[in-house]
Amino acid sequence: MGTLLLYVEQHAGVLKKSAYELATQGSRLAKEKGLDLAALLIGNNLGNLGEDLGAYGVKNLYHGCHPDLDSYKAAAHAAVLTQMSQDLKAEIILASASLAGLEVLPRVGACLKAGVASDCTALKIANGKLVATRPVFAGKALVDVHFSSAVQIASLRPNSCPPQVSAPGAKLKPQKKELSPASSGLIVKEVKEASVGKVDLAEAEIIVSGGRALGSQENFKILQDLAQPLGAAVGASRAAVDAGYAKHEMQVGQTGKTVNPKLYIACGISGAIQHLAGMQTSKVIVAINKDPEAPIFSRADYGIVGDLFEVVPALTEEVKKLHR
């Protein structure tokens, strides 16, 4: 029997949330296609990490270990994933559309001559093969990717699918595979963790975002204050970034990050088509803007017309009350 292989990731000794999303999707697809669901975690000294994936339908857990794999390297991970895919006769390979997923999968695809669909929002089986739906033009359109290759590879956008336990309490015993990863001409010198526990925009469940109306970098603190009790990440519109009020990596939109949170709170953002493209798949959109004609209100589920400098602090207080 062939395999549906999941490339799962960990950060600081904890399995990433995306692993459970992948297991849930993988479980459904593996059942439909009659494949064995397996997960591969690559690193060093992994202990029992990933054992709880059994509860989400995974049947086999593999640890690809080597001292060289202490820190993440794309070429090494791609080599290990390619080797395991061949060993397990993987017909479908899935990963999260994280930085690693996006750069590892195309390498594996090129090696196996397998098609790769990046950053997909829906997966299904049709005519015995994976069909992956993905947004293009930053979400202005959706398209289905059909594969002619024997192996189908796809990465799943974070937060596209809520994790679902199918076998409560089931634990897997990790099967260790000692592999020598290929070396590449790229040497990782240092990994600096600037701030602990910062939420990545592309993976955030809640985002508080600000536009040029914030007026200064210092004023973005008002949004940080709201983000904090919500456990949210802070984003910005291109106008705010171009004005120097927010860093490039905070930009949400067609030339910034595409986000998929369950809640997106847009503060002082007018809602230009390019910004909407980056956040329109958000489950719930809240807009706070002084201008009742702002285009953002046409996409928002809830809107408050008002001065963000009054509304946002008041909202922060009410959220804190809720959490008490």
Place this chain on the structure above:
Amino acid sequence: MKIAIFLKQVPDTASKIQILSGGAGYESNGIKYIVNPYDELAIEAALQVKEKVAGSEVLVVSLGPARVVEAIRTALAMGADRGIHIDDEGQTYDNFQTSCALAEIARREAVDLIFCGKKAIDDDASQTVSTLAELLQWPACTPVLRFELKADHQGAILGRNMSAGVEEISEVSFPAIIGCEKGLNTPRYASLPGIMKAKSKPLAVVKGLKSGDPLCSLENWHSPAARSAGQIIDGPSVLAKVQVLVKRLHEEAKVI
């Protein structure tokens, strides 16, 4: 040193994407095309290396129909030396076939360093840098925010954000492929003399680079589901409105 920019011409970000009936694709008539914004960073990065390394040449390559020549000329106007248009001859290239064609040019031209945008804003696939890495067996890094050429010009120190607040510093030896991220640099404007010079810079057309069969095809183009109309929360005061909002988000939407 031979530096290559692999660039893509894409629809302008303000373009409305009109799906053709039957979902076979989108309407390309009337679309304004631009250089992929991430590739502008690649052009600037290549030019900055050229300025540091005497006797180097910057080659700009683009795959597509005749209209992509305009994008190549833009790069030449900014300061690139020579262009290559890979004519797609009206055929569709999937991501893999595109990378194969670009890799072939990299080999033929004995390129030392490739810059391209981390992704193209039309298909958002983010695959080219990584696919090229495997095809050429060169080290690659994407999305790169910091690029520092080493003093011996044989490699570079790179910086990229792995995820929020986590920065990875790495060192690469050439030949290498660099995927450019916003924040790497500020692309220069083409000067008027640059635009004039670009008209007579060499621009070769290459055909017949399509290899093999496609691994993927795109079908059933469709629009995202329309969002149902939302509600403007009214009230006698900011406090009252905010209280209603929090209640709805908690009880109705169940997101907080």
